[in-house]
Amino acid sequence: MAPGLPTAMNRPHFIGIGGAGMSGIAKILAQRGAQVAGSDARESPTAQALRELGVTVHIGHDAAHLASDASCVVVSSAIREDNPELARAAELGIPTVHRSDALASLMDGLRPIAVAGTHGKTTTTSMLAVSLKSLGLNPSYAIGGDLDAPGSNAEHGEGEIFVAEADESDRSFHKYKPEVAIVLNVELDHHANYASMDEIYESFETFAQKIVPGGTLVIAADQSGAAELTRRVRDTTSLKVVTYGESETADIRIHKITPRGLTSEVTVLLDGKLLTFTVSVPGRHYAHNAVAALAAGVAMGIPARNLASALKTYTGVKRRLQLKGEENGVQVIDSYAHHPTEMTADLEAMRSAAAGDARIIALFQPHLFSRTQELGKEMGQALALTDASVVLDIYPAREDPIPGITSALIIDAARAAGAEVQAADDKDAAVAAIAGMAKPGDLVLTMGAGDVTELGPRILDQLKG
Numbered sequence: 001m002a003p004g005l006p007t008a009m010n011r012p013h014f015i016g017i018g019g020a021g022m023s024g025i026a027k028i029l030a031q032r033g034a035q036v037a038g039s040d041a042r043e044s045p046t047a048q049a050l051r052e053l054g055v056t057v058h059i060g061h062d063a064a065h066l067a068s069d070a071s072c073v074v075v076s077s078a079i080r081e082d083n084p085e086l087a088r089a090a091e092l093g094i095p096t097v098h099r100s101d102a103l104a105s106l107m108d109g110l111r112p113i114a115v116a117g118t119h120g121k122t123t124t125t126s127m128l129a130v131s132l133k134s135l136g137l138n139p140s141y142a143i144g145g146d147l148d149a150p151g152s153n154a155e156h157g158e159g160e161i162f163v164a165e166a167d168e169s170d171r172s173f174h175k176y177k178p179e180v181a182i183v184l185n186v187e188l189d190h191h192a193n194y195a196s197m198d199e200i201y202e203s204f205e206t207f208a209q210k211i212v213p214g215g216t217l218v219i220a221a222d223q224s225g226a227a228e229l230t231r232r233v234r235d236t237t238s239l240k241v242v243t244y245g246e247s248e249t250a251d252i253r254i255h256k257i258t259p260r261g262l263t264s265e266v267t268v269l270l271d272g273k274l275l276t277f278t279v280s281v282p283g284r285h286y287a288h289n290a291v292a293a294l295a296a297g298v299a300m301g302i303p304a305r306n307l308a309s310a311l312k313t314y315t316g317v318k319r320r321l322q323l324k325g326e327e328n329g330v331q332v333i334d335s336y337a338h339h340p341t342e343m344t345a346d347l348e349a350m351r352s353a354a355a356g357d358a359r360i361i362a363l364f365q366p367h368l369f370s371r372t373q374e375l376g377k378e379m380g381q382a383l384a385l386t387d388a389s390v391v392l393d394i395y396p397a398r399e400d401p402i403p404g405i406t407s408a409l410i411i412d413a414a415r416a417a418g419a420e421v422q423a424a425d426d427k428d429a430a431v432a433a434i435a436g437m438a439k440p441g442d443l444v445l446t447m448g449a450g451d452v453t454e455l456g457p458r459i460l461d462q463l464k465g
Helices: 020-031 045-051 084-092 099-107 121-134 197-209 224-236 284-299 304-311 340-353 369-383 408-416 427-437 451-464
Strands: 012-015 037-040 056-059 072-075 096-098 111-116 140-142 161-165 180-183 216-220 240-245 252-260 263-270 273-279 320-327 330-335 360-364 388-391 421-423 443-447
Touching: 012 020, 012 084, 020 045, 020 072, 020 099, 020 140, 045 056, 072 084, 072 099, 084 096, 096 099, 099 140, 099 161, 111 121, 111 197, 111 284, 121 140, 121 161, 121 284, 121 304, 121 320, 180 197, 180 284, 197 224, 216 224, 216 284, 224 240, 240 284, 252 284, 263 284, 273 284, 273 304, 284 304, 284 340, 320 340, 320 451, 330 340, 330 451, 340 360, 340 369, 340 443, 360 369, 360 427, 360 451, 369 408, 388 408, 388 427, 408 421, 427 451, 443 451
Parallel strands: 012 037, 012 072, 037 056, 072 096, 111 161, 111 180, 140 161, 180 216, 216 240, 240 252, 330 443, 360 388, 360 443, 388 421
Antiparallel strands: 252 263, 263 273, 320 330
16 A cells, blocks of 8 residues: 555545545545545536546436445535435445545645645645646645646645635634645635634634644734734734735835736745746735645745746636636636625726727626625625626535525616626626627636536537637
8 A cells, every 4th residue: 555545545435526625635646546435416527537547437416326345435515414425324334434534644744735825725835736746846735626638627746735725614624734834815705614714713713733843834914814823923922924925014025016917926025035937827815825735835945036037827716716718809718706805906906907998797696695795795896896797596516595585686686786787697698698798809707606607618619609
């Protein structure tokens, strides 16, 4: 068995193995020599990519899918207690392991970098993984999204560094013990698990306290929540803290961000010297992510100039301002943004990339009833940054409907903010509306964390006609 593979994980069964976080752990375990099996609700390219690694993937959830000799059952917070495979595991006495515990076990004996924050985790983790790999450091990594192909969200590397996306949504990031931790921002989200900003701060403080002795916290200087967390951490611990951002007080200061179409040129002041590098995605938000990655690498002892050069090799991650194609002069771009801050960042990035009088048109799908209940007004205000937008029904994911909470909350707020916005009765109507209003030169965004990502190709097909 490959070194570093925990005995309890030698025959794991994953419930929901096709999910972004779950599939990555399954992939690494398979590459380390484990006999991995699992199930998912539907067929997908990710499921097929896992099969190509020798993983057994069942479609649908059924007690019969769980082998009696499984060493454990791996679950995420999204798996309901009435899942038949989970019930079967209890009958057989097979231990249940949370996804975060499985990931933490894979980091044992390595030098982990954990990337946390309300927004930007996937992009920053991807930037680090690609950069370190291009430098020949052969890191292991686990990312919440695919770099460029199904199954590229994780990899077992022979190097000593493990880069992981650290999820705060269910407090699972408390399981990790990183050498370097990044906190990109601290905002109130995941309303089913956090009732207030105080709870958020307490959770991130606990995460910071998990950093190993001699380790480093890399944290944003410009974002108010991160700045408050920095104050709290410095008041209560002797942890080494490195700040980054455009603030004059930042330890690594962003001197200049220059838009270059769908890329950016970033100049930072580090140790009294200016350093310039290219970021392959546009916008201030992504430039800050790249500087966070740079700061983390430097904290690990990697020369800054080497990292700056390596960052150029990052070419993006799926769903993070990913260009899906162009037809009749209209570019269609996919955005995972589903929180008002993310929406604002991506729409501002598109505005900076737009040429001449090009319009920004968004097809937005709200994600979760609880998030819409708490932040629907702010989502609508963000849509005011578009020239026109279409809003779909709420994508429920793991949630049941909340009475009175619909997309109308967002649409009303958007119109109150002066936005040109319309509702779509279904996806067919939404695709037709977007294709009908787009003109040569316009930038179209499909935006949201649900299945709105599937509509980009359909819009492109309609634009052909």
